[in-house]
Amino acid sequence: MLDHFESSALVEEVICEISPETASLLEKGVLDIEAFPKEDRRIVEKHLEALRKGEITVGWVPDV
Numbered sequence: 001m002l003d004h005f006e007s008s009a010l011v012e013e014v015i016c017e018i019s020p021e022t023a024s025l026l027e028k029g030v031l032d033i034e035a036f037p038k039e040d041r042r043i044v045e046k047h048l049e050a051l052r053k054g055e056i057t058v059g060w061v062p063d064v
Contacts, residue, residue, distance in 0.1 A: 012059060015047070015056060016043050016047075018040050018043060018044075018058075019037055019039065019040055021036075021037055021040075022036050022037060022040040022043075022044065023058045026044070026051065026058045027058050031044075031048065031051060031052060033045055033048070
């Protein structure tokens with residue numbers, strides 16, 4: 001899941017779902033589209049600028 005910031009607050013809002021592999025790459029700071037699994041490339045590319053700026057981050061939804 002990708003989260004975003006509003007002002008200085010992290011908003012836990014699901015923007016989209018991504019694979020664990022993609023989440024791991026994003027957490028490591030990888031932003032090369034070719035490095036991501038094919039099924040997640042469109043999602044990452046769509047949010048790439050916001051990811052670069054740190055406006056959205058990788059988060060997770062706890063099992064409830």
